[in-house]
Amino acid sequence: MPHKVPEPSPTSQPPGALPVPALLDLILDSHHVFARDVLSRMQECAAAIPPADLARDERLPRVLEAVAAVSDEMLTHMHREEAMLFPVLRQIAASGEADAADMEIITPPIECMQREHGLIDELLEYLRLLTGDFQAPEWAAPEHRELLDELAAFAADTAEHVRKENEILFPKALALAWPAGRDPAG
Numbered sequence: 001m002p003h004k005v006p007e008p009s010p011t012s013q014p015p016g017a018l019p020v021p022a023l024l025d026l027i028l029d030s031h032h033v034f035a036r037d038v039l040s041r042m043q044e045c046a047a048a049i050p051p052a053d054l055a056r057d058e059r060l061p062r063v064l065e066a067v068a069a070v071s072d073e074m075l076t077h078m079h080r081e082e083a084m085l086f087p088v089l090r091q092i093a094a095s096g097e098a099d100a101a102d103m104e105i106i107t108p109p110i111e112c113m114q115r116e117h118g119l120i121d122e123l124l125e126y127l128r129l130l131t132g133d134f135q136a137p138e139w140a141a142p143e144h145r146e147l148l149d150e151l152a153a154f155a156a157d158t159a160e161h162v163r164k165e166n167e168i169l170f171p172k173a174l175a176l177a178w179p180a181g182r183d184p185a186g
């Protein structure tokens with residue numbers, strides 16, 4: 001069965017109301033786990049697509065190339081967040097003593113993660129166009145069909161994953177290091 005994009009539980013707090021450490025936990029436990037799971041299934045499906053499908057649709061080899069590219073990019077990106085940026089954000093949130101030096105430490109990696117989000121988004125948009133919004137041809141083999149279903153689920157979850165990071169997590173993290181009211185020049 002293809003993965004379904006997880007629904008937020010109706011009782012959970014909106015992500016914007018969460019402090020940075022709880023927001024990091026939410027992103028890791030939901031989106032990072034889901035992305036690894038769905039990407040791994042996509043790789044299995046891609047490897048199992050019958051040669052007849054590859055011969056029949058000239059776009060399919062390009063789809064597989066772009067799937068491999070977005071998968072590599074996402075896995076490396078999540079590893080960078082988990083190994084470098086997120087632990088620093090936890091430290092700053094825990095210390096309660098953030099200052100301009102913290103700002104200098106976290107700004108470049110946040111900008112780097114934002115650029116990577118842009119690249120992932122471009123690859124998914126390319127795949128969306130190439131596949132006519134992730135629609136399998138009516139003759140597609142089950143693995144081919146499942147790959148596109150998984151890709152659609154991955155694209156939908158990634159949109160929300162990136163939105164939580166770009167629009168909620170990163171602004172909150174920068175506000176920790178630079179609380180409102182403090183004079184940036186001072």
Ligand SMILES: [Fe+2]
Pocket residue numbers: 027031032078081161165
């Ligand atoms: Fe992430």
Ligand SMILES: [Fe+2]
Pocket residue numbers: 077081113117162165
């Ligand atoms: Fe990210």
